[in-house]
Amino acid sequence: MQPMYTTLTRNLAVLAIGGTLILSGCKNTLDDGTGTGTNTAASATGVWTGTDSVTSKTVIALINAAGQATFIRGDGVQFTGAVQVSAGNLVAAVAGYTDFSSTFSDGSTYGIGTLNGTVTTGDSLNATLTFNSNGGTAETGTWSLNFQSLSNNASSTSTISGNYTDVVTGAVLSITSAGAMTSQNAQNNCVLNGSVTTNDTSHDLYEVSYSFASCTGTSTALNGVQFTGLATRNTNSAPAQLTMAVIGISSTGNHYGIVSTLNAS
Helix, strand or coil: CCCCCCCHHHHHHHHCCCCCCCCCCCCEEECCCCCCCCEEECCCCEEEEEEECCCCCEEEEEECCCCEEEEEECCCCEEEEECEEECCEEEEEEEEECECCCCCCCCCCEEEEEEEEEEECCCEEEEEEEEEECCCCEEEEEEEEEECHHHHCCCCHHHHCEEEEECCCCCEEEECCCCEEEEECCCCCCEEEEEEECCCCCCCCEEEEEEEECCCHHHHHHECCEEEEEEEEECCCCCCEEEEEEEEECCCCCEEEEEEEEEEC
8 A cells, every 4th residue: 555645635625525514413422520410522533625725735634433543644643542522622633744755844744732612413514723743843733624425424344345446546545345355566576464443333444453564675664663543434425435534653662654545446
């Protein structure tokens, strides 16, 4: 699998096809500190798309029911973390990963930051990013995102099963009905083995985990790295399109991110 961020702008438009916003009505009751438990929080679960007004780049957000989130910027940078929502206020500590094998302007590939914003269930998510790369470069972002109706598509390993072709490398990723994933990339010899699962069958969001072996050239660094992340299957696209965003840390402490776009066969 190779990183794929040049098509994110196009994917954003595809995700929005028929994108009438749907209110999911999903609310969580939280304790407001008085012990009454009456403070109602909005839900950030779903697929969200929009724009960063600071960089003018597109942003795609995948947030599962457990609060695991990845925000994919149009240059392939991922900002990942656990999102917490209380009474419509959203906050997260995030780690930033460049898309393999790109870097931030200072040559680093990783950094940490925070997100603060608001969310309205099934409607809008607005957040401000404050971030610093390991090389000391500060970045900011102001994201205005809209909920995508495909978020409410049911998910299962049988639904996502099939063959998908990477739009960059041409490598074919196979997913069985049990969620096992395999692929081999002829460009760098990387052999992928992993799995896909879903912890919330009412949303079009999946958890993915895989590792590489036999990689050659510059991709040798990926051998043995355990990657984890999120995916969504967009049936508004023809053919259906799978977007996966994963991150991993090598045994030597190097940080890697990979964004992949794959078309169903």
